[in-house]
Amino acid sequence: xxxxxxxxxxxxxxxxxxxxxxxxxxxxxxxxxxxxxxxxxxxxxxxxxxxxxxxxxxxxxxxxxxxxxxxxxxxxxxxxxxxxxxxxxxxxxxxxxxxxxxxxxxxxxxxxxxxxxxxxxxxxxxxxxxxxxxxxxxxxxxxxxxxxxxxxxxxxxxxxxxxxxxxxxxxxxxxxxxxxxxxxxxxxxxxxxxxxxxxxxxxxxxxxxxxxxxxxxxxxxxxxxxxxxxxxxxxxxxxxxxxxxxxxxxxxxxxxxxxxxxxxxxxxxxxxxxxxxxxxxxxxxxxxxxxxxxxxxxxxxxxxxxxxxxxxxxxxxxxxxxxxxxxxxxxxxxxxxxxxxxxxx
Ligand code: CP3
Numbered sequence: 001x002x003x004x005x006x007x008x009x010x011x012x013x014x015x016x017x018x019x020x021x022x023x024x025x026x027x028x029x030x031x032x033x034x035x036x037x038x039x040x041x042x043x044x045x046x047x048x049x050x051x052x053x054x055x056x057x058x059x060x061x062x063x064x065x066x067x068x069x070x071x072x073x074x075x076x077x078x079x080x081x082x083x084x085x086x087x088x089x090x091x092x093x094x095x096x097x098x099x100x101x102x103x104x105x106x107x108x109x110x111x112x113x114x115x116x117x118x119x120x121x122x123x124x125x126x127x128x129x130x131x132x133x134x135x136x137x138x139x140x141x142x143x144x145x146x147x148x149x150x151x152x153x154x155x156x157x158x159x160x161x162x163x164x165x166x167x168x169x170x171x172x173x174x175x176x177x178x179x180x181x182x183x184x185x186x187x188x189x190x191x192x193x194x195x196x197x198x199x200x201x202x203x204x205x206x207x208x209x210x211x212x213x214x215x216x217x218x219x220x221x222x223x224x225x226x227x228x229x230x231x232x233x234x235x236x237x238x239x240x241x242x243x244x245x246x247x248x249x250x251x252x253x254x255x256x257x258x259x260x261x262x263x264x265x266x267x268x269x270x271x272x273x274x275x276x277x278x279x280x281x282x283x284x285x286x287x288x289x290x291x292x293x294x295x296x297x298x299x300x301x302x303x304x305x306x307x308x309x310x311x312x313x314x315x316x317x318x319x320x321x322x323x324x325x326x327x328x329x330x331x332x333x334x335x336x337x338x339x340x341x342x343x344x345x
Pocket of ligand 1: 024025026027028029030039045072073074075076077078090094095096142158205207325
Protein backbone atom coordinates (compact mmCIF):
# COMPACT_ATOMS: atom_id res chain seq x y z
CA UNK A 1 0.00 0.00 0.00
CA UNK A 2 2.72 2.39 1.06
CA UNK A 3 4.46 1.81 -2.28
CA UNK A 4 1.55 3.60 -3.95
CA UNK A 5 1.95 6.77 -1.90
CA UNK A 6 3.23 9.51 -4.18
CA UNK A 7 6.94 10.26 -3.78
CA UNK A 8 6.26 13.98 -3.34
CA UNK A 9 4.02 13.35 -0.32
CA UNK A 10 6.60 10.99 1.21
CA UNK A 11 9.31 13.62 0.82
CA UNK A 12 7.06 16.31 2.30
CA UNK A 13 6.57 13.95 5.23
CA UNK A 14 10.37 14.17 5.69
CA UNK A 15 11.04 10.59 4.60
CA UNK A 16 14.47 9.78 3.24
CA UNK A 17 14.02 8.28 -0.25
CA UNK A 18 16.45 6.51 -2.58
CA UNK A 19 15.16 8.59 -5.53
CA UNK A 20 13.82 12.08 -4.84
CA UNK A 21 10.57 13.25 -6.41
CA UNK A 22 11.16 15.72 -9.24
CA UNK A 23 9.15 18.59 -10.69
CA UNK A 24 10.03 22.06 -11.93
CA UNK A 25 8.84 25.56 -11.18
CA UNK A 26 7.36 26.94 -14.42
CA UNK A 27 7.31 23.43 -15.86
CA UNK A 28 4.46 24.58 -18.11
CA UNK A 29 5.49 27.57 -20.20
CA UNK A 30 6.97 29.19 -23.26
CA UNK A 31 9.98 26.87 -23.54
CA UNK A 32 7.54 24.13 -24.69
CA UNK A 33 6.40 24.26 -28.34
CA UNK A 34 3.04 22.72 -27.37
CA UNK A 35 2.52 25.61 -24.87
CA UNK A 36 3.31 28.24 -27.52
CA UNK A 37 0.74 26.61 -29.85
CA UNK A 38 -2.01 27.21 -27.26
CA UNK A 39 -0.66 30.58 -26.05
CA UNK A 40 -0.89 32.21 -29.47
CA UNK A 41 -4.69 31.92 -29.38
CA UNK A 42 -4.84 34.48 -26.52
CA UNK A 43 -3.67 38.09 -26.55
CA UNK A 44 -3.80 38.62 -22.77
CA UNK A 45 -2.19 35.84 -20.70
CA UNK A 46 -4.75 36.24 -17.89
CA UNK A 47 -7.59 35.53 -20.35
CA UNK A 48 -5.93 32.18 -20.98
CA UNK A 49 -5.81 31.55 -17.20
CA UNK A 50 -9.56 32.26 -17.07
CA UNK A 51 -10.23 29.23 -19.31
CA UNK A 52 -10.22 26.10 -17.06
CA UNK A 53 -10.06 23.63 -19.97
CA UNK A 54 -7.01 25.34 -21.43
CA UNK A 55 -5.38 25.48 -17.96
CA UNK A 56 -5.94 21.75 -17.64
CA UNK A 57 -4.35 21.05 -21.02
CA UNK A 58 -1.34 23.26 -20.16
CA UNK A 59 -0.78 21.74 -16.70
CA UNK A 60 -0.70 18.25 -18.23
CA UNK A 61 1.76 19.08 -21.03
CA UNK A 62 4.94 18.72 -18.92
CA UNK A 63 3.57 15.61 -17.17
CA UNK A 64 3.11 13.93 -20.55
CA UNK A 65 6.44 15.17 -21.90
CA UNK A 66 8.71 14.37 -18.93
CA UNK A 67 6.79 12.02 -16.64
CA UNK A 68 7.28 14.27 -13.59
CA UNK A 69 6.29 13.44 -9.99
CA UNK A 70 3.91 16.37 -9.53
CA UNK A 71 1.66 18.66 -11.54
CA UNK A 72 1.22 22.32 -10.69
CA UNK A 73 -1.96 24.29 -11.24
CA UNK A 74 -1.71 26.37 -14.38
CA UNK A 75 -2.57 29.94 -13.35
CA UNK A 76 -0.71 32.94 -11.97
CA UNK A 77 -0.14 34.58 -8.58
CA UNK A 78 -1.67 37.85 -9.84
CA UNK A 79 -5.23 36.47 -9.98
CA UNK A 80 -5.79 37.81 -6.43
CA UNK A 81 -4.88 41.46 -7.14
CA UNK A 82 -6.98 41.19 -10.32
CA UNK A 83 -9.93 39.98 -8.20
CA UNK A 84 -9.44 43.02 -5.91
CA UNK A 85 -10.17 45.19 -8.94
CA UNK A 86 -6.59 46.24 -9.76
CA UNK A 87 -7.09 45.17 -13.41
CA UNK A 88 -4.03 43.10 -14.29
CA UNK A 89 -3.05 42.64 -17.94
CA UNK A 90 -0.10 40.75 -19.37
CA UNK A 91 0.80 42.35 -22.64
CA UNK A 92 3.25 40.92 -25.19
CA UNK A 93 6.76 40.69 -23.65
CA UNK A 94 6.02 43.37 -21.02
CA UNK A 95 5.12 41.20 -18.08
CA UNK A 96 2.22 42.21 -15.84
CA UNK A 97 0.75 45.74 -16.02
CA UNK A 98 -1.77 46.95 -13.42
CA UNK A 99 -4.31 49.40 -14.81
CA UNK A 100 -5.45 50.31 -11.26
CA UNK A 101 -2.34 49.98 -9.04
CA UNK A 102 -2.41 50.99 -5.36
CA UNK A 103 -1.21 54.62 -5.30
CA UNK A 104 -2.50 56.03 -2.01
CA UNK A 105 -3.95 55.31 1.42
CA UNK A 106 -7.39 55.98 -0.07
CA UNK A 107 -6.82 53.29 -2.71
CA UNK A 108 -6.23 50.79 0.10
CA UNK A 109 -9.26 51.93 2.10
CA UNK A 110 -11.44 51.81 -1.02
CA UNK A 111 -10.27 48.40 -2.21
CA UNK A 112 -13.32 46.31 -2.93
CA UNK A 113 -13.71 43.23 -0.71
CA UNK A 114 -12.27 39.93 -1.91
CA UNK A 115 -14.92 37.43 -2.91
CA UNK A 116 -13.30 33.98 -3.17
CA UNK A 117 -16.05 33.08 -5.67
CA UNK A 118 -14.70 35.65 -8.12
CA UNK A 119 -11.79 33.24 -8.73
CA UNK A 120 -14.07 30.27 -9.48
CA UNK A 121 -12.22 29.85 -12.79
CA UNK A 122 -9.09 28.87 -10.81
CA UNK A 123 -10.91 26.28 -8.67
CA UNK A 124 -12.50 24.83 -11.79
CA UNK A 125 -9.03 24.51 -13.34
CA UNK A 126 -7.87 22.72 -10.15
CA UNK A 127 -10.69 20.18 -10.32
CA UNK A 128 -10.24 19.62 -14.07
CA UNK A 129 -6.52 18.98 -13.63
CA UNK A 130 -7.05 16.75 -10.60
CA UNK A 131 -9.63 14.67 -12.48
CA UNK A 132 -7.29 14.24 -15.45
CA UNK A 133 -4.23 13.19 -13.45
CA UNK A 134 -3.39 9.60 -12.53
CA UNK A 135 -3.83 8.92 -8.78
CA UNK A 136 -0.10 8.74 -8.11
CA UNK A 137 0.62 12.29 -9.37
CA UNK A 138 -0.26 14.93 -6.76
CA UNK A 139 -1.46 18.38 -7.76
CA UNK A 140 0.25 21.46 -6.33
CA UNK A 141 -1.95 24.54 -5.92
CA UNK A 142 -0.35 27.90 -5.14
CA UNK A 143 -0.63 31.50 -4.08
CA UNK A 144 1.69 34.49 -4.01
CA UNK A 145 2.73 35.59 -0.52
CA UNK A 146 0.91 38.62 0.89
CA UNK A 147 4.12 40.68 0.53
CA UNK A 148 4.83 39.68 -3.08
CA UNK A 149 1.22 40.42 -4.07
CA UNK A 150 1.40 43.81 -2.31
CA UNK A 151 4.70 44.64 -4.02
CA UNK A 152 3.24 44.06 -7.50
CA UNK A 153 0.05 45.91 -6.57
CA UNK A 154 1.93 49.03 -5.44
CA UNK A 155 4.62 48.94 -8.13
CA UNK A 156 1.98 48.34 -10.83
CA UNK A 157 4.35 46.18 -12.88
CA UNK A 158 7.45 44.12 -12.44
CA UNK A 159 10.64 45.98 -11.58
CA UNK A 160 14.32 45.46 -10.82
CA UNK A 161 14.37 47.03 -7.37
CA UNK A 162 10.73 47.96 -6.60
CA UNK A 163 11.76 51.47 -5.49
CA UNK A 164 8.21 52.83 -5.69
CA UNK A 165 7.02 50.04 -3.38
CA UNK A 166 9.84 50.50 -0.86
CA UNK A 167 9.12 54.27 -0.69
CA UNK A 168 5.39 53.62 -0.32
CA UNK A 169 5.73 51.23 2.64
CA UNK A 170 8.12 53.66 4.38
CA UNK A 171 5.76 56.60 3.87
CA UNK A 172 2.47 54.75 4.52
CA UNK A 173 3.39 52.13 7.06
CA UNK A 174 -0.01 51.69 8.66
CA UNK A 175 -1.92 51.55 5.38
CA UNK A 176 0.62 49.05 4.01
CA UNK A 177 -0.12 46.76 6.93
CA UNK A 178 -3.85 47.06 6.20
CA UNK A 179 -3.16 46.04 2.59
CA UNK A 180 -1.02 43.09 3.73
CA UNK A 181 -3.72 41.93 6.14
CA UNK A 182 -6.31 42.06 3.33
CA UNK A 183 -4.05 40.00 1.06
CA UNK A 184 -3.37 37.51 3.87
CA UNK A 185 -7.11 36.88 4.33
CA UNK A 186 -7.58 36.58 0.58
CA UNK A 187 -4.65 34.12 0.24
CA UNK A 188 -6.15 31.94 2.97
CA UNK A 189 -9.63 31.84 1.38
CA UNK A 190 -8.12 31.28 -2.08
CA UNK A 191 -5.95 28.36 -0.96
CA UNK A 192 -8.85 26.86 0.96
CA UNK A 193 -10.97 26.80 -2.21
CA UNK A 194 -8.09 25.25 -4.18
CA UNK A 195 -7.83 22.49 -1.57
CA UNK A 196 -11.60 21.92 -1.64
CA UNK A 197 -11.30 21.51 -5.41
CA UNK A 198 -8.53 18.91 -5.22
CA UNK A 199 -5.11 20.51 -4.59
CA UNK A 200 -2.92 18.04 -2.61
CA UNK A 201 -0.08 20.41 -1.75
CA UNK A 202 0.21 24.22 -1.63
CA UNK A 203 3.23 26.30 -2.60
CA UNK A 204 3.51 29.92 -1.44
CA UNK A 205 5.71 32.16 -3.62
CA UNK A 206 7.48 35.02 -1.84
CA UNK A 207 9.34 35.96 -5.01
CA UNK A 208 10.22 39.49 -3.82
CA UNK A 209 11.32 38.70 -0.25
CA UNK A 210 14.82 39.80 -1.31
CA UNK A 211 13.99 43.51 -1.67
CA UNK A 212 13.28 43.94 2.07
CA UNK A 213 16.00 44.55 4.64
CA UNK A 214 16.06 42.41 7.77
CA UNK A 215 13.64 44.43 9.86
CA UNK A 216 11.25 45.15 6.99
CA UNK A 217 11.25 41.48 5.95
CA UNK A 218 10.23 40.55 9.44
CA UNK A 219 7.37 43.06 9.69
CA UNK A 220 6.12 43.25 6.07
CA UNK A 221 6.55 39.66 4.96
CA UNK A 222 7.46 37.06 7.59
CA UNK A 223 4.70 38.14 9.99
CA UNK A 224 2.05 37.59 7.28
CA UNK A 225 3.57 34.29 6.11
CA UNK A 226 3.32 33.12 9.71
CA UNK A 227 -0.35 34.12 10.01
CA UNK A 228 -1.24 32.64 6.62
CA UNK A 229 0.41 29.29 7.40
CA UNK A 230 -1.02 29.26 10.92
CA UNK A 231 -4.54 29.90 9.55
CA UNK A 232 -4.07 27.02 7.08
CA UNK A 233 -2.76 24.68 9.77
CA UNK A 234 -5.77 25.48 11.99
CA UNK A 235 -8.48 25.10 9.38
CA UNK A 236 -10.39 21.85 9.10
CA UNK A 237 -10.15 21.83 5.26
CA UNK A 238 -6.46 22.67 4.93
CA UNK A 239 -4.80 21.43 8.13
CA UNK A 240 -3.33 18.25 6.58
CA UNK A 241 -2.18 19.84 3.34
CA UNK A 242 1.62 20.12 3.14
CA UNK A 243 2.94 23.61 2.47
CA UNK A 244 6.04 24.49 0.45
CA UNK A 245 7.43 27.98 0.99
CA UNK A 246 9.54 29.49 -1.78
CA UNK A 247 11.38 32.71 -0.98
CA UNK A 248 13.93 34.60 -3.01
CA UNK A 249 16.90 35.15 -0.67
CA UNK A 250 15.08 36.46 2.41
CA UNK A 251 17.12 38.36 5.00
CA UNK A 252 16.36 36.14 7.98
CA UNK A 253 17.68 33.03 9.70
CA UNK A 254 16.89 29.42 8.84
CA UNK A 255 15.11 29.03 12.21
CA UNK A 256 12.80 31.95 11.50
CA UNK A 257 11.71 30.24 8.29
CA UNK A 258 11.22 26.92 10.08
CA UNK A 259 9.16 28.70 12.76
CA UNK A 260 6.53 29.64 10.17
CA UNK A 261 5.43 25.96 10.48
CA UNK A 262 5.90 25.38 6.77
CA UNK A 263 6.45 21.73 5.82
CA UNK A 264 9.07 22.48 3.19
CA UNK A 265 11.40 25.28 2.16
CA UNK A 266 12.04 25.75 -1.55
CA UNK A 267 15.52 27.23 -1.92
CA UNK A 268 16.16 29.99 -4.44
CA UNK A 269 19.29 29.46 -6.60
CA UNK A 270 21.40 31.91 -4.61
CA UNK A 271 20.53 30.37 -1.23
CA UNK A 272 23.62 28.13 -1.24
CA UNK A 273 24.47 28.80 2.40
CA UNK A 274 21.13 27.76 3.84
CA UNK A 275 21.76 25.84 7.07
CA UNK A 276 20.82 22.23 6.24
CA UNK A 277 21.83 20.95 9.67
CA UNK A 278 19.42 23.32 11.40
CA UNK A 279 16.64 22.39 8.96
CA UNK A 280 17.15 18.61 9.04
CA UNK A 281 14.23 16.74 10.62
CA UNK A 282 12.20 19.95 10.87
CA UNK A 283 11.35 20.77 7.25
CA UNK A 284 11.70 19.12 3.85
CA UNK A 285 13.87 20.91 1.29
CA UNK A 286 13.18 21.58 -2.38
CA UNK A 287 15.61 22.89 -4.98
CA UNK A 288 17.87 24.36 -6.09
CA UNK A 289 19.72 23.73 -9.35
CA UNK A 290 20.48 27.00 -11.14
CA UNK A 291 18.01 27.16 -14.10
CA UNK A 292 20.89 28.53 -16.23
CA UNK A 293 22.59 25.12 -16.00
CA UNK A 294 19.91 23.91 -18.43
CA UNK A 295 21.61 26.06 -21.10
CA UNK A 296 24.84 24.07 -20.68
CA UNK A 297 25.94 20.75 -22.19
CA UNK A 298 24.57 17.43 -20.95
CA UNK A 299 27.89 16.76 -19.21
CA UNK A 300 27.57 19.95 -17.18
CA UNK A 301 23.92 19.25 -16.38
CA UNK A 302 24.89 15.81 -15.13
CA UNK A 303 27.81 17.11 -13.06
CA UNK A 304 25.84 19.96 -11.46
CA UNK A 305 22.76 17.88 -10.69
CA UNK A 306 24.95 15.17 -9.14
CA UNK A 307 26.52 17.81 -6.86
CA UNK A 308 23.09 18.71 -5.50
CA UNK A 309 21.92 15.10 -5.28
CA UNK A 310 25.04 14.23 -3.28
CA UNK A 311 24.52 17.20 -0.98
CA UNK A 312 20.96 16.08 -0.14
CA UNK A 313 21.54 12.29 -0.36
CA UNK A 314 20.92 11.71 3.36
CA UNK A 315 18.56 14.63 3.95
CA UNK A 316 15.18 13.49 5.33
CA UNK A 317 12.68 14.85 2.79
CA UNK A 318 14.33 16.16 -0.35
CA UNK A 319 12.54 17.24 -3.54
CA UNK A 320 14.55 17.88 -6.69
CA UNK A 321 13.72 21.22 -8.38
CA UNK A 322 15.39 24.30 -9.79
CA UNK A 323 16.25 27.38 -7.74
CA UNK A 324 13.68 29.37 -9.76
CA UNK A 325 11.45 28.86 -12.81
CA UNK A 326 12.44 27.38 -16.19
CA UNK A 327 13.04 30.27 -18.61
CA UNK A 328 11.70 30.46 -22.20
CA UNK A 329 15.18 29.93 -23.72
CA UNK A 330 15.54 26.34 -22.43
CA UNK A 331 15.49 23.38 -24.82
CA UNK A 332 12.89 20.81 -23.61
CA UNK A 333 15.35 17.99 -24.45
CA UNK A 334 17.57 19.25 -21.63
CA UNK A 335 14.63 19.11 -19.20
CA UNK A 336 14.06 15.50 -20.23
CA UNK A 337 17.77 14.76 -19.83
CA UNK A 338 17.86 16.32 -16.36
CA UNK A 339 14.80 14.34 -15.25
CA UNK A 340 16.36 11.06 -16.45
CA UNK A 341 19.69 11.94 -14.80
CA UNK A 342 18.02 12.50 -11.42
CA UNK A 343 16.08 9.23 -11.69
CA UNK A 344 19.22 7.26 -12.62
CA UNK A 345 21.34 8.70 -9.81
O1 CP3 B 1 4.13 25.71 -14.57
C1 CP3 B 1 3.96 26.50 -13.61
O2 CP3 B 1 4.85 26.80 -12.79
C2 CP3 B 1 2.55 26.94 -13.33
C3 CP3 B 1 2.11 28.24 -13.54
C4 CP3 B 1 2.71 29.52 -12.97
C5 CP3 B 1 2.81 30.70 -13.76
N1 CP3 B 1 3.20 31.72 -12.95
C6 CP3 B 1 2.50 30.79 -15.20
C7 CP3 B 1 3.02 31.90 -15.99
C8 CP3 B 1 3.12 29.84 -11.68
C9 CP3 B 1 3.26 28.95 -10.46
C10 CP3 B 1 3.41 31.25 -11.68
C11 CP3 B 1 3.81 31.99 -10.48
C12 CP3 B 1 4.26 33.37 -10.60
N2 CP3 B 1 3.74 34.36 -11.40
C13 CP3 B 1 5.27 33.96 -9.80
C14 CP3 B 1 6.03 33.26 -8.71
C15 CP3 B 1 7.17 32.47 -9.21
C16 CP3 B 1 8.36 33.28 -9.63
O3 CP3 B 1 8.62 33.30 -10.85
O4 CP3 B 1 9.01 33.88 -8.77
C17 CP3 B 1 5.40 35.30 -10.19
C18 CP3 B 1 6.37 36.31 -9.62
C19 CP3 B 1 4.42 35.55 -11.20
C20 CP3 B 1 4.13 36.84 -11.87
C21 CP3 B 1 4.38 36.78 -13.33
N3 CP3 B 1 3.69 35.97 -14.21
C22 CP3 B 1 5.30 37.55 -14.08
C23 CP3 B 1 6.27 38.57 -13.50
C24 CP3 B 1 5.16 37.17 -15.41
C25 CP3 B 1 5.87 37.77 -16.59
C26 CP3 B 1 7.23 37.29 -16.75
C27 CP3 B 1 7.24 36.09 -17.61
O5 CP3 B 1 7.89 35.10 -17.25
O6 CP3 B 1 6.61 36.18 -18.67
C28 CP3 B 1 4.17 36.15 -15.48
C29 CP3 B 1 3.68 35.46 -16.69
C30 CP3 B 1 3.52 33.97 -16.68
N4 CP3 B 1 3.07 33.22 -15.63
C31 CP3 B 1 3.80 33.09 -17.77
C32 CP3 B 1 3.48 31.79 -17.35
C33 CP3 B 1 3.53 30.53 -18.16
C34 CP3 B 1 4.28 33.51 -19.17
C35 CP3 B 1 3.19 34.26 -19.85
C36 CP3 B 1 3.13 34.11 -21.33
O7 CP3 B 1 3.07 32.99 -21.85
O8 CP3 B 1 3.04 35.16 -21.97
